[in-house]
Amino acid sequence: MSISPPAFHDIDPPQRLLMGPGPANAHPRVLRAMSAQLLGQFDPEFTEYMNETMALYRYVFQTRNQWTFLIDGTARSAIEASLVSLLAPGDDAVIVNAGRFGHLLIEIAERCGATIHTVEGEWGTVVPYERIAEAVARIKPRVLATVFGDTSTTMAQPIAGLGELCKAHGTYLYVDATATLSGMAIPVDEWGADIVTAGLQKCLGGPAGVAPITISDRAAAYIFSRRHVERGLLTAETAAGAGQRIASNYFDLAMLMDYWSDKRLNHHTEGTTLLYGARECARLVAEETLERRIARHQQASDAMVSGLKAMGLRLFGDPAHKMTNVCAIYIPEGLDGERVRTRMRVQFGIEIGTAFGPLRGKVWRIGSMGYNCSQPNVLHVLGAFEAALRAEGVKLPSGAGVDAALHAYAKA
């Protein structure tokens, strides 16, 4: 062997509180669940875990959709699976674009060969329903795609009404809820959304690497019409559809639904460890209940906003539509935002977020998500942030941030 083996030490990450826009720290129960030994993917004990995971995510997504399961990849992979399974080359897609992750939807839909029509919004705002409705009525696209909770701007685009709008025009509604699932209400059936996807590493308190998805029967029927089963697996039960073949094998939702059905038609080898983790994330949601979990994120957000304002800082974006798990804070004039972030990380062991695109160097992003969404962590980050800013020469009222947050929690 011409290449010698390198020697590296054991995994031993520093103790770090992740209070940026995600990932957040994983719940210890999720880490423990992932240390369980593997099973074969068609073992009855494992397929039972798959079915339980489906049932749990039906609760998390508040849906009766049969097709509620996991994509084996990060949150972005589930976005691509959704769009590539719905969009064929030449199809029209209307995309709500008011942040980095709106851009991502455009980027992915373009690669599907779709004709893109955007409804643009300023970063830090949401797009009014009327403008979306006008575009959908005019274009009658195959897909309307929007982000619910774009961490780049901290805005949560309102979804109510979009489901009905889409049904009226033969359009499928895709919602990217990567950053908000279980932290804000995602009532999939009430919204009438056709596909909603998420990630574990935000409000669900797990690691990136597997992505929950839910698909309406209407969208599933359309996707099955594009079904194209692998050679050697074709049977009467899994007959090919008449529609244009989906341009990806890995992200072919028709094949994935067959795999997650009782047919168990072989596709990839399911990622056992992350399935265990995703199941535990959802069990934690079910035990806490969505009501309490959503309220916990709202309280933390209220306390964080109170604290940051009491420190004399200014928040970016429309407060009426702010996500409840992340804040964007203007970097005071003349201050080097990256020096503050480094100080937070090195001296306090806390990660806070930088920003993308037009907001780069203009705002920090501080989140409080999932397992990390708690009174102690909110108080801890505010206290550390005050000290870090003071160390960088910012004049601040001593203790005001923590006191205001304590006060907000006391009122809650």
Add this chain to the structure above:
Amino acid sequence: MSISPPAFHDIDPPQRLLMGPGPANAHPRVLRAMSAQLLGQFDPEFTEYMNETMALYRYVFQTRNQWTFLIDGTARSAIEASLVSLLAPGDDAVIVNAGRFGHLLIEIAERCGATIHTVEGEWGTVVPYERIAEAVARIKPRVLATVFGDTSTTMAQPIAGLGELCKAHGTYLYVDATATLSGMAIPVDEWGADIVTAGLQKCLGGPAGVAPITISDRAAAYIFSRRHVERGLLTAETAAGAGQRIASNYFDLAMLMDYWSDKRLNHHTEGTTLLYGARECARLVAEETLERRIARHQQASDAMVSGLKAMGLRLFGDPAHKMTNVCAIYIPEGLDGERVRTRMRVQFGIEIGTAFGPLRGKVWRIGSMGYNCSQPNVLHVLGAFEAALRAEGVKLPSGAGVDAALHAYAKA
């Protein structure tokens, strides 16, 4: 909330020895590594873990390729990333097809819009070099793709010579080593392979969900010529190439190389937990050394073959090209193979494999891979298999399988 929370018990998989064609059991050190807490993906401690993982897999792949990293998905996702990043619609691809996973390469390349030319082999054989060379010389394809170690047939297609052949015709050589990496020699640089991919759940002793990949400089240069950076991330350093844009965002290897480079250009949120696991898998290989690990798989294979033959069973496929981590065994005439598999699972706690396509109902597959590749496990599966067959009415010489395997190990 209209959907009530379901209640399921803690993850508690049954004790199960996975001796099929994969997944195999994960090494306990890998499971422990994955229980470490998360880090932010751009934290210096985490990017250091990424760099260490790259260095470790350069050893495992025996390559100096800078671009040696992980795809966040199962083994199949890395196949698709390779083919979609090399193949544009209308490109020619020559595919060596002598098993289920040859079919998969065809299936994925077709969805890339490539024109497919297959070099076909009977299941249970490998394809002679001359036939591949003839096709490549005639077609001068963009890509020659082959599996090295197709678990559906247990055959390992010889790769030697294909690298030179491809270079002579302006072709990129893709090798799917999902089932063999670290169990058989995969000398990437010596082969002159352009892209080789694998999975953790076979010889590497980890879970499915993340997939090692290595890319030659020559292939990387070609892929960068198709680079198309996401809006808002474009800079002089990451200028777009002139080539046709890659049809997937998630699997765009140009973007993934930028992410795994010092530029750390944002793409997906790296799956921290599986990166920890993949790093630990490769550390275990480095500590054992590839020489010893490959010899361990060879010895287990020799012992397993001796044992099965001593039991009077017949093996499927060309013994000269059998993979060293899995055997295919003809199901004796009149026997219900699935009843034997169920007995093995329920009574002995051991999983052995069924088969696909033309071999379905004709052979079982028994593997001995990674952490599960050991003398005790080989002896254990042979003893249990004998008892299960006898219980199903097969006449067998008592203890002959285990004795023959013990004898083979004593000679090794």
